[in-house]
Amino acid sequence: MTNYPLRDQNGLTEAAFLRQYDPDAFERLAVSVDTVVFSIDSRIQTENYRKLDEQKLTVLLLKRNEHPCLGKWSLPGGFVGEKETLDQAALRVLRDKTGLDDVYIEQLYTFGHPQRDPRMRIISVAYLALIDRSQYQLKNPDSQKITDLAWYEIDFPKNTPTLRLKWEAAGEMLEVGNSPPPALGSPLAFDHGSLILEGLLRLRNKIDYTDIVFNLLPGKFTITHLQQIYEIIGGEKLLAPVFRRKIARKITPTGEYTQERGHRPSQLYVYKDS
Secondary structure, eight states, rough: OOOOOOOOTHHHHHHHHHOOEEEEEOOOOOEEEEEHHHHHHEEOOSSSTOOOOOOEEEEEEEEESSSTTTTTTSSEEEEEEEOHHHHHHHHHHHHHHOOOSSSOOOOOOEEEHHHHHHHOOOOEEEEHHHEEGOOOOOOOOOTTTEEEEHHHHHHHOTTTTTTEEEEEEEEEEEEEEEOOOOOOOSSBTTHHHHHHEEEEEEEEHHHHSSGGGGGGOOBBHHHHHHHHHHHHHHSSSOOHHHHHHHHHHHHEEEEEEEEOSSSOEEEEEEEEEE
């Protein structure tokens, strides 16, 4: 074991190397975090009282009130502070821009296309968040940077390269593809369509081998509503008997029942590890 400072080919110790190191020798770039927040809207009532109310997968979008991408919809995002970890930055930005806190969140993917942002070279570390929206209250946006927040319904059939986002309250429909930036004419800011698609694919993949889906659910739920959520995310119908066998080990009956319109009461369940 050596007891003296190691020197490089120029005879410099590490301390000497760091003293003369020039950080401006390389092109500067910035790092941001953007979060794809998914939730289930269970308040969409059908006209036929004998049918269960519909459920829709939704994504949270913010309307920008500043350049670049003025007037376009974006994901909650912001720059990483010099002394922050990526996770700390993602949680801070989400809390500051939407009021959401203490949510399920995981790192999704890193997006680094050289032209993804017109200001400069900005690399975005994307995150995936899942919430039961009935348990949270969105914060009013900062009108200096954001003019609105909205939950957009997602239509994403299986084996399709595009998705549709619908804001029922304003009658808006957005067509989103996975083309690399800059996506001229895109209704979403930057490359956020690609981020949403990546988040959907991650969620669709993980419901088959993890219990991630339960982060979208209220504390008590019926098997029928749970199956609907699996079908919405997976993009295909499931056979009820097969689904019930698959899910049985993950849920526990509460002994309580619903009182739904035009239906006999349904058993309520809870997630077994909750």
